[in-house]
Amino acid sequence: MEKIGFLDLKEQNQQVKAEIFAAFQKVFEKTAFSGGPFVQEFEENFATYTGAKYAVALSSGTDAVHLMCIAAGIGEGDEVIIPANTFIASPWGVVYEKAIPVFVDCDSDTWEIDPAKIEAAITPKTKAIMGVHLYGQPFNRDAVKAIADKHNLLLLEDAAQAHGAYYKGESLGKGAFMAGYSFYPGKNLGATGEGGAIVTNDENIYNHLLSLRNHGSKEKYYHDIIGYNYRMGGLEGAALNIKLKYLDEWNNKRRAIAKRFFTEINNPKVKMQTQLDFANSVYHLFVVTVEDREAFVKHLNTHNIFPGMHYPVPCHLQKAFGHLGYKHGDFTNSEYLAEHCVSLPMYAELTRNKVDRIIEAVNTY
Numbered sequence: 001m002e003k004i005g006f007l008d009l010k011e012q013n014q015q016v017k018a019e020i021f022a023a024f025q026k027v028f029e030k031t032a033f034s035g036g037p038f039v040q041e042f043e044e045n046f047a048t049y050t051g052a053k054y055a056v057a058l059s060s061g062t063d064a065v066h067l068m069c070i071a072a073g074i075g076e077g078d079e080v081i082i083p084a085n086t087f088i089a090s091p092w093g094v095v096y097e098k099a100i101p102v103f104v105d106c107d108s109d110t111w112e113i114d115p116a117k118i119e120a121a122i123t124p125k126t127k128a129i130m131g132v133h134l135y136g137q138p139f140n141r142d143a144v145k146a147i148a149d150k151h152n153l154l155l156l157e158d159a160a161q162a163h164g165a166y167y168k169g170e171s172l173g174k175g176a177f178m179a180g181y182s183f184y185p186g187k188n189l190g191a192t193g194e195g196g197a198i199v200t201n202d203e204n205i206y207n208h209l210l211s212l213r214n215h216g217s218k219e220k221y222y223h224d225i226i227g228y229n230y231r232m233g234g235l236e237g238a239a240l241n242i243k244l245k246y247l248d249e250w251n252n253k254r255r256a257i258a259k260r261f262f263t264e265i266n267n268p269k270v271k272m273q274t275q276l277d278f279a280n281s282v283y284h285l286f287v288v289t290v291e292d293r294e295a296f297v298k299h300l301n302t303h304n305i306f307p308g309m310h311y312p313v314p315c316h317l318q319k320a321f322g323h324l325g326y327k328h329g330d331f332t333n334s335e336y337l338a339e340h341c342v343s344l345p346m347y348a349e350l351t352r353n354k355v356d357r358i359i360e361a362v363n364t365y
Protein backbone atom coordinates (compact mmCIF):
# COMPACT_ATOMS: atom_id res chain seq x y z
CA MET A 1 0.00 0.00 0.00
CA GLU A 2 1.53 3.27 -1.13
CA LYS A 3 2.00 5.93 1.52
CA ILE A 4 -0.35 8.93 1.34
CA GLY A 5 1.02 12.11 2.86
CA PHE A 6 -1.18 15.11 3.55
CA LEU A 7 0.50 16.99 0.69
CA ASP A 8 2.66 15.86 -2.23
CA LEU A 9 4.03 18.52 -4.56
CA LYS A 10 6.02 16.23 -6.82
CA GLU A 11 3.48 15.31 -9.42
CA GLN A 12 2.09 18.78 -9.99
CA ASN A 13 5.55 20.21 -10.46
CA GLN A 14 6.42 17.37 -12.81
CA GLN A 15 3.41 18.34 -14.96
CA VAL A 16 4.65 21.89 -15.47
CA LYS A 17 8.40 21.36 -15.19
CA ALA A 18 9.27 21.57 -18.90
CA GLU A 19 7.18 24.69 -19.39
CA ILE A 20 8.65 26.34 -16.29
CA PHE A 21 12.23 25.48 -17.23
CA ALA A 22 11.67 27.07 -20.65
CA ALA A 23 10.43 30.19 -18.90
CA PHE A 24 13.45 30.15 -16.58
CA GLN A 25 15.63 30.18 -19.67
CA LYS A 26 13.97 33.41 -20.78
CA VAL A 27 14.53 34.94 -17.36
CA PHE A 28 18.22 34.05 -17.62
CA GLU A 29 18.50 35.47 -21.13
CA LYS A 30 17.04 38.75 -19.93
CA THR A 31 18.78 38.48 -16.51
CA ALA A 32 15.45 39.67 -15.11
CA PHE A 33 16.06 38.16 -11.69
CA SER A 34 14.42 40.77 -9.47
CA GLY A 35 11.03 42.17 -10.42
CA GLY A 36 11.03 42.90 -14.15
CA PRO A 37 8.82 41.87 -17.07
CA PHE A 38 7.99 38.34 -15.89
CA VAL A 39 6.83 39.56 -12.51
CA GLN A 40 4.88 42.38 -14.15
CA GLU A 41 3.13 39.97 -16.46
CA PHE A 42 2.22 37.81 -13.49
CA GLU A 43 0.84 40.83 -11.63
CA GLU A 44 -1.43 41.68 -14.53
CA ASN A 45 -2.64 38.11 -14.86
CA PHE A 46 -3.14 37.66 -11.14
CA ALA A 47 -5.13 40.89 -10.83
CA THR A 48 -7.40 39.73 -13.65
CA TYR A 49 -7.67 36.28 -12.11
CA THR A 50 -8.73 37.58 -8.70
CA GLY A 51 -11.06 40.20 -10.15
CA ALA A 52 -9.11 43.09 -8.60
CA LYS A 53 -7.87 46.19 -10.42
CA TYR A 54 -4.28 45.92 -9.20
CA ALA A 55 -1.86 43.29 -7.93
CA VAL A 56 1.52 43.93 -6.32
CA ALA A 57 3.84 40.91 -6.29
CA LEU A 58 5.96 40.48 -3.16
CA SER A 59 8.56 38.20 -1.68
CA SER A 60 6.17 36.34 0.65
CA GLY A 61 2.68 36.19 2.09
CA THR A 62 4.04 37.42 5.41
CA ASP A 63 5.31 40.55 3.62
CA ALA A 64 1.85 40.91 2.09
CA VAL A 65 0.24 41.01 5.52
CA HIS A 66 2.90 43.44 6.73
CA LEU A 67 2.47 45.87 3.84
CA MET A 68 -1.33 45.68 4.08
CA CYS A 69 -0.97 46.91 7.67
CA ILE A 70 1.38 49.76 6.72
CA ALA A 71 -0.75 50.81 3.75
CA ALA A 72 -3.81 50.78 6.03
CA GLY A 73 -2.00 53.25 8.30
CA ILE A 74 -1.77 50.87 11.24
CA GLY A 75 0.82 52.07 13.73
CA GLU A 76 2.05 51.93 17.30
CA GLY A 77 -0.70 51.18 19.82
CA ASP A 78 -3.44 50.62 17.25
CA GLU A 79 -5.54 47.52 17.67
CA VAL A 80 -6.41 45.07 14.90
CA ILE A 81 -9.05 42.40 15.38
CA ILE A 82 -7.96 38.96 14.10
CA PRO A 83 -9.37 35.44 14.48
CA ALA A 84 -7.39 33.41 17.04
CA ASN A 85 -7.38 30.33 14.81
CA THR A 86 -5.14 31.30 11.95
CA PHE A 87 -1.56 30.82 10.87
CA ILE A 88 0.81 32.98 12.90
CA ALA A 89 1.66 35.17 9.88
CA SER A 90 -1.77 36.86 9.99
CA PRO A 91 -0.89 38.77 13.19
CA TRP A 92 2.83 39.17 12.37
CA GLY A 93 2.24 42.24 10.22
CA VAL A 94 0.37 43.89 13.05
CA VAL A 95 3.11 43.37 15.64
CA TYR A 96 5.83 44.39 13.17
CA GLU A 97 4.20 47.83 13.27
CA LYS A 98 4.04 47.81 17.09
CA ALA A 99 0.28 47.56 16.89
CA ILE A 100 -1.73 45.10 18.98
CA PRO A 101 -3.49 42.02 17.65
CA VAL A 102 -6.82 41.61 19.43
CA PHE A 103 -7.95 38.05 18.95
CA VAL A 104 -11.56 36.90 18.63
CA ASP A 105 -12.97 33.39 18.65
CA CYS A 106 -14.16 31.51 15.58
CA ASP A 107 -17.57 30.04 14.94
CA SER A 108 -17.85 26.50 16.32
CA ASP A 109 -18.98 25.02 12.98
CA THR A 110 -17.54 27.11 10.14
CA TRP A 111 -14.29 27.77 12.05
CA GLU A 112 -14.27 31.20 10.39
CA ILE A 113 -14.15 34.52 12.23
CA ASP A 114 -17.48 34.88 14.07
CA PRO A 115 -19.05 38.25 13.16
CA ALA A 116 -21.15 38.09 16.35
CA LYS A 117 -17.99 38.24 18.48
CA ILE A 118 -16.32 41.20 16.82
CA GLU A 119 -18.16 44.14 18.33
CA ALA A 120 -17.28 43.19 21.91
CA ALA A 121 -13.59 43.40 20.95
CA ILE A 122 -13.80 46.92 19.48
CA THR A 123 -12.25 49.74 21.54
CA PRO A 124 -11.44 53.38 20.72
CA LYS A 125 -8.00 52.14 19.61
CA THR A 126 -9.32 49.64 17.05
CA LYS A 127 -8.21 50.55 13.57
CA ALA A 128 -8.96 47.51 11.44
CA ILE A 129 -10.33 43.99 11.26
CA MET A 130 -8.28 41.33 9.53
CA GLY A 131 -10.41 38.45 8.28
CA VAL A 132 -8.86 35.17 7.15
CA HIS A 133 -10.38 33.01 4.42
CA LEU A 134 -9.48 29.90 6.37
CA TYR A 135 -8.62 26.59 4.69
CA GLY A 136 -9.74 28.15 1.37
CA GLN A 137 -13.30 29.04 2.37
CA PRO A 138 -14.29 32.73 2.29
CA PHE A 139 -15.55 34.08 5.61
CA ASN A 140 -18.79 36.07 5.82
CA ARG A 141 -17.27 39.24 4.39
CA ASP A 142 -20.48 41.27 4.12
CA ALA A 143 -21.30 40.71 7.79
CA VAL A 144 -17.77 41.65 8.89
CA LYS A 145 -17.70 44.63 6.52
CA ALA A 146 -20.97 45.94 7.93
CA ILE A 147 -19.42 45.96 11.41
CA ALA A 148 -16.24 47.58 10.09
CA ASP A 149 -18.24 50.31 8.33
CA LYS A 150 -20.41 50.97 11.37
CA HIS A 151 -17.31 51.59 13.51
CA ASN A 152 -15.23 53.28 10.84
CA LEU A 153 -12.67 50.47 10.64
CA LEU A 154 -10.79 49.09 7.65
CA LEU A 155 -11.27 45.50 6.56
CA LEU A 156 -8.11 43.64 5.52
CA GLU A 157 -8.28 40.15 4.08
CA ASP A 158 -5.73 37.39 4.51
CA ALA A 159 -6.42 35.31 1.41
CA ALA A 160 -3.17 33.29 1.64
CA GLN A 161 -5.16 30.04 1.53
CA ALA A 162 -7.86 31.07 -0.92
CA HIS A 163 -6.47 31.67 -4.43
CA GLY A 164 -9.41 31.22 -6.79
CA ALA A 165 -12.14 31.13 -4.14
CA TYR A 166 -15.46 32.76 -4.90
CA TYR A 167 -17.59 34.91 -2.62
CA LYS A 168 -21.26 35.32 -3.62
CA GLY A 169 -20.41 34.29 -7.17
CA GLU A 170 -17.49 36.67 -7.59
CA SER A 171 -13.76 36.18 -7.40
CA LEU A 172 -12.59 37.31 -3.96
CA GLY A 173 -10.42 40.19 -5.14
CA LYS A 174 -13.30 41.98 -6.79
CA GLY A 175 -14.86 43.26 -3.58
CA ALA A 176 -11.66 43.53 -1.54
CA PHE A 177 -10.14 46.75 -0.24
CA MET A 178 -6.87 44.84 0.17
CA ALA A 179 -6.34 41.07 0.13
CA GLY A 180 -3.01 39.37 0.79
CA TYR A 181 -1.88 36.14 -0.86
CA SER A 182 1.00 33.74 -0.31
CA PHE A 183 2.75 31.66 -2.96
CA TYR A 184 4.60 29.46 -0.51
CA PRO A 185 5.17 26.18 -2.42
CA GLY A 186 2.47 24.32 -0.47
CA LYS A 187 -0.30 26.83 -1.21
CA ASN A 188 -2.88 26.21 -3.97
CA LEU A 189 -0.77 28.44 -6.19
CA GLY A 190 2.82 27.81 -5.14
CA ALA A 191 6.00 29.41 -6.42
CA THR A 192 9.35 27.74 -7.09
CA GLY A 193 10.53 29.53 -3.97
CA GLU A 194 8.87 32.13 -1.78
CA GLY A 195 6.31 34.67 -2.99
CA GLY A 196 3.27 36.72 -2.11
CA ALA A 197 0.99 39.45 -3.43
CA ILE A 198 -1.55 42.04 -2.42
CA VAL A 199 -4.52 42.77 -4.64
CA THR A 200 -6.43 46.01 -4.26
CA ASN A 201 -9.01 48.13 -6.04
CA ASP A 202 -7.70 51.42 -4.68
CA GLU A 203 -5.25 53.29 -6.90
CA ASN A 204 -3.65 55.28 -4.07
CA ILE A 205 -3.08 52.14 -2.04
CA TYR A 206 -1.62 50.49 -5.13
CA ASN A 207 0.91 53.27 -5.63
CA HIS A 208 1.79 53.29 -1.94
CA LEU A 209 2.41 49.51 -2.06
CA LEU A 210 4.64 49.79 -5.15
CA SER A 211 6.81 52.25 -3.29
CA LEU A 212 6.82 50.34 0.01
CA ARG A 213 8.05 47.13 -1.57
CA ASN A 214 10.86 48.90 -3.39
CA HIS A 215 12.80 50.90 -0.76
CA GLY A 216 10.19 53.63 -0.58
CA SER A 217 11.15 54.98 -3.95
CA LYS A 218 9.43 55.78 -7.21
CA GLU A 219 12.58 57.04 -8.86
CA LYS A 220 15.79 55.07 -8.28
CA TYR A 221 17.93 56.43 -5.42
CA TYR A 222 15.25 58.91 -4.31
CA HIS A 223 13.48 57.61 -1.21
CA ASP A 224 10.32 59.44 -0.22
CA ILE A 225 9.16 57.10 2.54
CA ILE A 226 10.67 54.33 4.64
CA GLY A 227 10.50 51.26 2.47
CA TYR A 228 11.46 47.62 2.25
CA ASN A 229 12.97 45.21 -0.20
CA TYR A 230 9.93 42.99 -0.61
CA ARG A 231 10.24 42.44 -4.37
CA MET A 232 9.40 39.15 -6.03
CA GLY A 233 12.16 37.30 -7.88
CA GLY A 234 11.92 36.94 -11.67
CA LEU A 235 12.12 33.13 -11.57
CA GLU A 236 9.21 32.99 -9.15
CA GLY A 237 7.16 35.39 -11.28
CA ALA A 238 7.83 33.36 -14.43
CA ALA A 239 6.87 30.08 -12.77
CA LEU A 240 3.74 31.54 -11.18
CA ASN A 241 2.64 32.88 -14.54
CA ILE A 242 2.67 29.36 -15.93
CA LYS A 243 1.06 27.72 -12.92
CA LEU A 244 -1.73 30.32 -12.82
CA LYS A 245 -3.07 28.96 -16.14
CA TYR A 246 -3.73 25.61 -14.47
CA LEU A 247 -5.01 26.87 -11.13
CA ASP A 248 -8.73 26.60 -11.88
CA GLU A 249 -8.26 23.06 -13.12
CA TRP A 250 -6.30 22.14 -9.98
CA ASN A 251 -8.82 23.87 -7.70
CA ASN A 252 -11.68 22.04 -9.40
CA LYS A 253 -9.92 18.74 -8.75
CA ARG A 254 -9.67 19.70 -5.07
CA ARG A 255 -13.38 20.60 -5.11
CA ALA A 256 -14.25 17.21 -6.58
CA ILE A 257 -12.20 15.43 -3.90
CA ALA A 258 -13.84 17.55 -1.18
CA LYS A 259 -17.25 16.68 -2.58
CA ARG A 260 -16.44 13.00 -2.27
CA PHE A 261 -15.27 13.52 1.32
CA PHE A 262 -18.49 15.35 2.19
CA THR A 263 -20.77 12.78 0.61
CA GLU A 264 -18.91 9.54 1.32
CA ILE A 265 -17.44 10.10 4.78
CA ASN A 266 -20.22 8.95 7.06
CA ASN A 267 -18.42 8.39 10.35
CA PRO A 268 -20.37 10.29 13.04
CA LYS A 269 -17.14 10.64 15.06
CA VAL A 270 -15.66 12.85 12.35
CA LYS A 271 -16.81 16.46 11.98
CA MET A 272 -16.13 18.53 8.86
CA GLN A 273 -15.99 22.30 8.26
CA THR A 274 -19.53 23.62 7.76
CA GLN A 275 -19.83 25.04 4.26
CA LEU A 276 -21.27 28.52 3.82
CA ASP A 277 -23.71 28.73 0.93
CA PHE A 278 -22.33 32.06 -0.30
CA ALA A 279 -18.75 30.78 -0.32
CA ASN A 280 -17.05 28.63 -2.93
CA SER A 281 -13.98 27.14 -1.24
CA VAL A 282 -10.76 26.06 -2.93
CA TYR A 283 -10.04 23.54 -0.15
CA HIS A 284 -6.47 24.54 0.53
CA LEU A 285 -6.83 22.21 3.51
CA PHE A 286 -9.48 19.65 4.36
CA VAL A 287 -9.67 19.83 8.12
CA VAL A 288 -11.83 17.58 10.29
CA THR A 289 -12.16 17.31 14.06
CA VAL A 290 -12.37 14.16 16.19
CA GLU A 291 -12.63 13.80 19.97
CA ASP A 292 -9.65 11.46 20.26
CA ARG A 293 -7.15 12.81 17.78
CA GLU A 294 -4.31 10.55 18.82
CA ALA A 295 -6.35 7.39 18.23
CA PHE A 296 -7.69 8.71 14.89
CA VAL A 297 -4.23 9.59 13.58
CA LYS A 298 -2.89 6.22 14.71
CA HIS A 299 -5.72 4.50 12.86
CA LEU A 300 -4.98 6.46 9.68
CA ASN A 301 -1.28 5.65 10.05
CA THR A 302 -2.07 1.93 10.08
CA HIS A 303 -3.63 2.55 6.64
CA ASN A 304 -0.38 4.25 5.60
CA ILE A 305 -2.08 7.66 5.60
CA PHE A 306 -0.28 10.59 7.25
CA PRO A 307 -2.49 13.61 7.89
CA GLY A 308 -1.44 17.13 8.95
CA MET A 309 -2.54 19.46 11.74
CA HIS A 310 -3.63 23.08 11.14
CA TYR A 311 -2.94 24.44 13.65
CA PRO A 312 -2.06 22.78 16.95
CA VAL A 313 -1.72 26.05 18.90
CA PRO A 314 -4.06 29.02 18.39
CA CYS A 315 -2.40 32.43 18.06
CA HIS A 316 -3.47 33.74 21.47
CA LEU A 317 -1.64 30.87 23.21
CA GLN A 318 1.60 31.18 21.24
CA LYS A 319 4.61 32.04 23.40
CA ALA A 320 5.50 34.90 21.07
CA PHE A 321 2.28 36.61 22.16
CA GLY A 322 2.68 35.84 25.86
CA HIS A 323 3.00 39.56 26.58
CA LEU A 324 -0.58 40.08 25.40
CA GLY A 325 -1.85 38.24 28.47
CA TYR A 326 -4.24 35.72 26.96
CA LYS A 327 -4.89 32.42 28.70
CA HIS A 328 -6.35 29.01 28.01
CA GLY A 329 -10.14 29.26 28.13
CA ASP A 330 -10.32 32.67 26.43
CA PHE A 331 -11.47 31.33 23.05
CA THR A 332 -12.98 27.90 23.52
CA ASN A 333 -13.92 27.22 19.88
CA SER A 334 -10.43 28.02 18.62
CA GLU A 335 -8.90 25.97 21.41
CA TYR A 336 -11.18 23.01 20.66
CA LEU A 337 -10.19 23.20 17.00
CA ALA A 338 -6.48 23.34 17.87
CA GLU A 339 -6.75 20.32 20.15
CA HIS A 340 -8.88 18.18 17.83
CA CYS A 341 -8.08 19.18 14.23
CA VAL A 342 -6.68 16.78 11.66
CA SER A 343 -5.96 17.73 8.04
CA LEU A 344 -6.84 14.91 5.68
CA PRO A 345 -4.64 14.58 2.59
CA MET A 346 -5.76 17.18 0.04
CA TYR A 347 -4.13 18.08 -3.26
CA ALA A 348 -5.25 18.06 -6.88
CA GLU A 349 -3.24 14.98 -7.89
CA LEU A 350 -4.77 12.61 -5.33
CA THR A 351 -5.92 9.68 -7.44
CA ARG A 352 -9.39 8.14 -7.22
CA ASN A 353 -7.84 5.09 -5.63
CA LYS A 354 -6.12 7.16 -2.94
CA VAL A 355 -9.32 9.09 -2.22
CA ASP A 356 -11.11 5.72 -1.90
CA ARG A 357 -8.49 4.62 0.61
CA ILE A 358 -8.76 7.82 2.66
CA ILE A 359 -12.56 7.59 2.80
CA GLU A 360 -12.45 3.96 3.78
CA ALA A 361 -9.85 4.57 6.48
CA VAL A 362 -11.88 7.45 7.94
CA ASN A 363 -15.11 5.45 7.87
CA THR A 364 -13.58 2.42 9.57
CA TYR A 365 -12.28 4.48 12.50
Ligand SMILES: *Cc1c(COP(=O)(O)O)cnc(C)c1O
Nearest residue numbers: 060061062087089090160182184
Ligand atom coordinates in the same frame (compact mmCIF):
# COMPACT_ATOMS: atom_id res chain seq x y z
C1 LIG B 1 0.83 30.85 4.37
C2 LIG B 1 0.10 31.89 5.10
C3 LIG B 1 0.63 33.17 5.31
C4 LIG B 1 2.06 33.53 5.06
O1 LIG B 1 2.57 33.30 3.83
P1 LIG B 1 4.13 33.04 3.57
O2 LIG B 1 4.23 33.15 2.10
O3 LIG B 1 4.44 31.68 4.09
O4 LIG B 1 4.90 34.09 4.26
C5 LIG B 1 -0.19 34.13 5.89
N1 LIG B 1 -1.43 33.85 6.30
C6 LIG B 1 -1.97 32.62 6.14
C7 LIG B 1 -3.38 32.39 6.59
C8 LIG B 1 -1.23 31.61 5.55
O5 LIG B 1 -1.77 30.39 5.43
